[in-house]
Amino acid sequence: MELEDLHWKEFEELMASLWESFGYNTELTSAGRDGGVDVIATKNDPYREKVLIQAKHHMAGNKIGVQTVREYSSLLHQPDVDIVVIATSGRFTSQAEIEAKKLGVKLVNKSYIKNNISSQLLNEYLNAEDGTSNCTSDTFKVKSISEIELSPSVKDHIKNYWNNLSDTRDHINFYPLEENIDFRPNHGEHLRYQYVWDCHNITFQGPVGNEGIIVDRDNIGEICDQFDLEVLQKHESGIRVGAYGDHDWDDPTNEIDLNSEATIATAFLMEIYGTAEDLEVRIERF
Numbered sequence: 001m002e003l004e005d006l007h008w009k010e011f012e013e014l015m016a017s018l019w020e021s022f023g024y025n026t027e028l029t030s031a032g033r034d035g036g037v038d039v040i041a042t043k044n045d046p047y048r049e050k051v052l053i054q055a056k057h058h059m060a061g062n063k064i065g066v067q068t069v070r071e072y073s074s075l076l077h078q079p080d081v082d083i084v085v086i087a088t089s090g091r092f093t094s095q096a097e098i099e100a101k102k103l104g105v106k107l108v109n110k111s112y113i114k115n116n117i118s119s120q121l122l123n124e125y126l127n128a129e130d131g132t133s134n135c136t137s138d139t140f141k142v143k144s145i146s147e148i149e150l151s152p153s154v155k156d157h158i159k160n161y162w163n164n165l166s167d168t169r170d171h172i173n174f175y176p177l178e179e180n181i182d183f184r185p186n187h188g189e190h191l192r193y194q195y196v197w198d199c200h201n202i203t204f205q206g207p208v209g210n211e212g213i214i215v216d217r218d219n220i221g222e223i224c225d226q227f228d229l230e231v232l233q234k235h236e237s238g239i240r241v242g243a244y245g246d247h248d249w250d251d252p253t254n255e256i257d258l259n260s261e262a263t264i265a266t267a268f269l270m271e272i273y274g275t276a277e278d279l280e281v282r283i284e285r286f
Contacts, residue, residue, distance in 0.1 A: 003089035151276035155262035
């Protein structure tokens with residue numbers, strides 16, 4: 001087994017154990033994988049130091065990009081924080097490494113972890129008694145919301161999208177049908193979900209003065225947590241999330257799990273529109 005085979009929670013625990021081996025006291029937060037901080041490491045000898053660690057569990061071949069580095073560099077502005085660490089079971093893009101040096105963020109990749117953690121401790125996580133990790137790995141297997149069944153039509157749309165993808169600006173827009181909403185001056189006012197490459201874009205509300213369909217932010221957050229999705233971009237009007245991490249648009253994901261992507265899309269559509277079937281679907285371009 002490799003680091004990427006661990007369950008994401010085990011990876012967080014492994015990072016806590018690594019910093020404990022460096023002489024720190026550690027605390028795993030309960031905010032969730034993308035709540036900002038996964039592990040808090042502190043020590044008082046020979047001097048006081050506080051480290052905030054964000055654990056990014058990634059599949060092999062996927063890289064963390066510059067946007068993630070910029071996002072978590074803001075943690076350095078918190079009181080009493082000395083070091084911010086982004087740790088991943090994968091790798092970082094070259095742009096992310098350059099940006100991290102400029103912003104003062106420490107990057108820890110798969111090679112660093114393997115070179116700095118004891119083989120005994122690493123084997124405790126990689127080799128459980130039954131030959132698997134201690135938790136059922138749901139790294140893009142999506143078993144955590146068993147009651148969600150993927151929509152066959154959504155799966156067909158995503159499959160068609162990938163089979164015919166010619167430009168990374170292509171995206172699938174899922175629009176509600178007119179009879180299913182109170183009013184619809186135009187499609188755009190009610191568009192709340194897009195599938196773009198391997199990312200899920202959710203818009204919380206429409207233009208000021210014409211809000212249309214309102215999306216519950218908390219419920220969207222729960223879906224992200226349940227499916228172990230990484231927040232790639234977040235702003236007042238919407239959120240972009242994905243299961244394959246942050247990467248540059250010219251550095252595509254090596255492969256996707258079609259059933260998993262379709263299941264995640266189904267969950268978002270059911271929450272936003274109340275249906276994953278009665279929708280108007282278009283592949284369009286930015």
